[in-house]
Amino acid sequence: MENATAPDSQTLPHRLNLLQGTALNMIDMVGIGPFVVLPLVIQTIGGPEFIYAWVLGALISFIDAFVWAELGAAFPQAGGSYNFLKIAYGEKRWGRLFSFLFVWQTLIQAPLVVASGSIGFAQYASYLFPLDDWQRRLVSGGVVIVIVLLLYRRIETIGRISLLLWACVLTTMGWIIVGGLSNATRPVLEVVQAAGPVTTGLFGAGLGAASVKTIYCYLGYYNVCHLGSEIQNPKRNIPISMFISIVGIAALYLLMNVSVVSVIPWQEVQQSKFIVSTFVERLYGPEAAQMATWLVLVVAFSSLFAVLLGYSRVPYAAAADGQFFSVFARLHPTRHFPHRSLLFLGALAFVFSLLFRLSDVITAILAMRIVVQFIGQAVGLLILHRNRPRSSFPFRMPLYPLPVVLAIIIWAFIFVSTGWSFMLSGLTVTTLGIVAFLILARVKRQWPF
Incomplete structure (x- = not known):
């Protein structure tokens, strides 16, 4: 870690409008998730009550979005949570630790998120082409390489590409929904x-564990916050894009689930590896199934x-701030984009896509992020409200602080629902991050030494 700000780090241009930011959020949220998670959710609950897991996932996302909206509108900077945590807990002391832990986790969980999508991609590709285990791994790794090559360009070009990909998302979901509802x-x-x-017995039947999987499908509603310094009129567009994304995707998910189960009994759906096909x-x-695939x-x-x-x-923002490798x-x-950060994360995602299985990745991703990022941000917002005037927050959530308190309680419930092994893995990563932070602080003679 070099304590220097790169001399040639420039300000990222504000070139993404509301439509492009919303499109990036929504295509981030959908991905392969709902198409591979739908059977897993039914398996976890074991009955038609699976629909409540999707409702709960939407509710959690919507409540948490109030936290992101206040922070994103007040501090529209590249890196999202990195800056939120640093500012909330103090830039010279605890904020340094929390922001470091977020970047530390990002270096592991971000490539895992990309790998989960590429592994799911290869799984569905197996419907079209008979692939053995290693061939699927090679396909998933190849997808990561292609993604990196596409992102290796100017941000305004990416904004236009996102609109085209968004149209594909809406077309696919629309076909499933209309086809199911008209042929039920x-x-x-x-x-x-x-x-x-909804009964208390439903929670005992696995609603919490099932919701872990549905929340995975909603993650990404805050993607626009990571691009805060590149969003036009961020104080308005960041909150609006998140709420539009959550409401739109929740409606699509619920309609898709109802459409599928109205055609194929849920007992059969839970056994399918290619449910859309x-x-x-x-x-x-x-x-037609091949085209849908x-x-x-x-x-x-x-x-x-x-x-x-x-x-x-994220690594770019931390490095430009002098808290990560200056490279x-x-x-x-x-082309004015953080190309070295892109290449580094892409390389790790490529390796992870060859090593791990989808079933192990989904829950681990969430367990790793909850304590520092989601709960940490919510608590940090409470601290900011105590220390800063109301005028510091261009967007104010209704009924404050109730949504923040609810977000903390719900995320704690979801963390416990991941299970002891995943809780332990998430806490282990955090502990190792604390050790790394203390070692670096000792070497650089910074707080707390």
């Missing part, structure tokens, strides 16, 4: 009523595009 073998109302009322094949035949792959590819774009700004603070000399 069971009345849609019957599917919804089968879920029954099976669904379309049931309705329109194998040729291609669209799913495009959606997965689109999400990886948005994910790696957002996370590549990451350098922007491309002609």
Whole structure:
């Protein structure tokens, strides 16, 4: 770690408008997630109540978005949570530790997020082409390489690409929803009523564990915060883009689930590895199923595009701030984007995509991030409200501080729901980060030494 700000680190240009920021959020949120998670959620709950897991995921995202909206509008900078944590806890003391831990975790969990999408991509590709285990790994690694090559360009070009990929996302989801609702073998109302009322027994049946998987499908509603310094009129557009994204994606997810189960019984859905392909094949035949599978792959590819774009700004922001290796603070000399950060995270994502399985990655991603990022940010916002005037927050959530308190409680519940092994792995990564921070602080004679 070099305590220097790169001399050639320039200000990132404000070139992404509201539509482009919302598109990047939504394609980040969808990805391969709902197409591979839908059967897993049903397996976890073991009944038609699975729909509540998707509702709970949307509710958690919406509540947490109030925290992100206040922070993102007040501090629209590259790096998102890195800056939020540093400012909230104090830039010279505890804020240094929390922001360091966020970057530390990002170096591990961001490539894991990209790897999860590329592994899911390869899984669905197996419907089209018979692939053995190593061939699937090579496909997932190849997808990461292509994503890096596409992102190696100016941000305004990326904004235009995002709109095209967004159209593919909406087309795929729309086809599934319209096809299911117009060809339902069971009345849609019957599917919804089968879920029954919410009871305490439902939580015992696995609603918390199932919600861990659905939240994975909603993650990304805050992607625009990582691009804060590149968003036009960020005080207005950052909050609006997040809430539009959550409401829109929640509606698409719920309609997609109801559509699928209205055609294929949930007992059969939970056994399918290619539920979208099976669904379309049931309705329109194998040729249409192949076309649907291609669209799913495009959606997965689109999400990886948005994910790696957002996370590549985090090490850049930390390095430009003098709290990370100065090599990451350098922007491309002609295209003006953090190319070294992009290449580093892309390389790790490539390695992870060859090593890990999708089922192990999804829960670990969430368990690793909850304590420092989600709970840490919410507590940090409470501290900021205590120390700063109201005018410091261009966006103010209704009923403050109730949404913040609810966010902290819910995230704690989700963290426990990941299970002891994943909780332990997340806390271990955090502990190692604290040790690394203390060692570096000792060498550089900085706080707390």
